[in-house]
Amino acid sequence: MIDATGAVQAEAQWAFAATPLAELTAIWQSTLYRLIEQIPASIRQDITRIAIDGTSATVLLCDRQGTPITEPLLYNDGRGIAMMEQLKQIAPANSVVLSATSSLAKLLWLIHHTPGTLENYYFLHQADWLAFLLHGKLGISDYHNALKLGYDPEKLEYPSWMKQLPLPPILPKVLAPGTPVGDVTPEIASRLGLHPDCQVCTGTTDSIAAFLASGAKHPGEALTSLGSTLVLKLLSHTRVENADYGIYSHRLGNLWLTGGASNTGGAVLRQFFSDRELEELSHQINPEQESPLDYYPLLKRGDRFPINDPDLSPKLEPQPANPVEFLHGLLESIARIEARGYQLLQQLGATPLTCVYTAGGGAKNTTWTAIRQRQLQVAIQPPRHIEAAYGTALFVRNRF
Numbered sequence: 118m119i120d121a122t123g124a125v126q127a128e129a130q131w132a133f134a135a136t137p138l139a140e141l142t143a144i145w146q147s148t149l150y151r152l153i154e155q156i157p158a159s160i161r162q163d164i165t166r167i168a169i170d171g172t173s174a175t176v177l178l179c180d181r182q183g184t185p186i187t188e189p190l191l192y193n194d195g196r197g198i199a200m201m202e203q204l205k206q207i208a209p210a211n212s213v214v215l216s217a218t219s220s221l222a223k224l225l226w227l228i229h230h231t232p233g234t235l236e237n238y239y240f241l242h243q244a245d246w247l248a249f250l251l252h253g254k255l256g257i258s259d260y261h262n263a264l265k266l267g268y269d270p271e272k273l274e275y276p277s278w279m280k281q282l283p284l285p286p287i288l289p290k291v292l293a294p295g296t297p298v299g300d301v302t303p304e305i306a307s308r309l310g311l312h313p314d315c316q317v318c319t320g321t322t323d324s325i326a327a328f329l330a331s332g333a334k335h336p337g338e339a340l341t342s343l344g345s346t347l348v349l350k351l352l353s354h355t356r357v358e359n360a361d362y363g364i365y366s367h368r369l370g371n372l373w374l375t376g377g378a379s380n381t382g383g384a385v386l387r388q389f390f391s392d393r394e395l396e397e398l399s400h401q402i403n404p405e406q407e408s409p410l411d412y413y414p415l416l417k418r419g420d421r422f423p424i425n426d427p428d429l430s431p432k433l434e435p436q437p438a439n440p441v442e443f444l445h446g447l448l449e450s451i452a453r454i455e456a457r458g459y460q461l462l463q464q465l466g467a468t469p470l471t472c473v474y475t476a477g478g479g480a481k482n483t484t485w486t487a488i489r490q491r492q493l494q495v496a497i498q499p500p501r502h503i504e505a506a507y508g509t510a511l512f513v514r515n516r517f
């Protein structure tokens with residue numbers, strides 16, 4: 118919760134454990150309510166606007182009451198691969214929807230696998246559905262979450278080629294991120310102790326929120342999110358789209374947030390090491406020396422960026438007996454993938470990189486920062502605000 122000057126007034130967190138897909142939406146709902154309830158009651162009443170960021174391309178179908186009728190399809194769910202041939206025949210060559218994990222591939226998969234007519238159902242992103250729980254309005258999204266659904270953020274409309282797809286009339290109406298949609302419902306106001314006039318606004322995606330929170334704001338500045346996955350965002354005067362490399366651009370005011378998201382990252386590190394081991398072993402690595410080990414660290418087959426190939430095999434061999442050497446190889450290899458990503462963005466026309474902010478669990482690893490600095494050859498900065506939620510709050514304080 119921030120005030121008009123951008124100062125943090127309250128902060129709340131709620132961690133949830135690995136949960137079966139079928140129970141996830143219930144957990145999201147209780148987490149949202151718990152987070153709001155953690156804000157001291159005395160200032161909760163002062164909240165004037167709320168916006169939510171969600172994981173990009175995490176989607177679900179719900180009925181006209183807003184009750185989910187399917188389990189959610191998470192951001193990295195690749196079952197949309199079955200719809201790629203259909204999509205390739207219709208979508209433009211470099212469209213962001215040409216990925217097995219895109220929201221549109223997931224929608225086509227759901228249409229194909231959900232019995233009965235979809236006319237009565239809404240297709241929503243995670244952030245849209247959570248906002249609905251507060252304002253009670255279905256069928257509304259923002260042009261960040263809707264990008265991977267095919268929405269054109271330049272013309273501000275769904276493109277004409279989408280009309281050739283057998284899409285039911287349930288596509289969300291798309292607004293700019295941070296646009297007020299409605300007041301909290303009377304039930305939510307009394308249940309959560311919010312002011313009845315508190316507005317709920319359209320949201321954004323987790324990585325865009327993290328970018329804004331970092332303090333990056335000039336073309337050439339970038340954010341790398343080293344969370345479970347590796348996400349790159351470089352602010353640019355020009356828009357860049359390339360489906361072969363999984364590169365796309367989000368609209369940010371009059372600029373473009375170019376980048377891509379790889380399935381490599383901290384989740385692979387966690388497969389081999391605890392967070393404590395990561396910290397201890399990293400201290401034993403000499404970051405000035407390049408590891409000769411050349412991996413492509415993935416949990417399972419398939420990556421989106423900088424190689425967009427749902428069949429790409431993980432490469433994690435040879436594994437040295439010494440865990441310090443193995444970790445060095447993993448950190449070095451992820452840093453190479455990051456450097457390759459920024460190199461491609463610039464080769465394809467993005468504004469040249471000047472500095473990189475880092476967010477996510479890997480940002481605190483100073484050894485990794487030194488390895489990345491050697492690979493990237495630009496300054497690496499800590500983010501001004503670590504929590505992505507800060508960036509989302511900026512949208513409703515000061516709309517872009």
Ligand SMILES: Nc1ncnc2c1ncn2[C@@H]1O[C@H](COP(=O)(O)OP(=O)(O)O)[C@@H](O)[C@H]1O
Nearest residue numbers: 344345383384386387392395396477478479482
């Ligand atoms: N010291 C460390 N060095 C490198 N990576 C780390 C370290 N500590 C935690 N991580 C990684 O950070 C990830 C969690 O970061 P977080 O930003 O919370 O991820 P998420 O994308 O799931 O929100 C884990 O996958 C973990 O492997």
Ligand SMILES: O=C(CO)[C@H](O)[C@H](O)COP(=O)(O)O
Nearest residue numbers: 172173192322324325346378
């Ligand atoms: O790994 C992800 C989890 O959400 C996303 O793909 C990543 O955040 C990038 O998506 P976007 O550019 O739309 O924010």
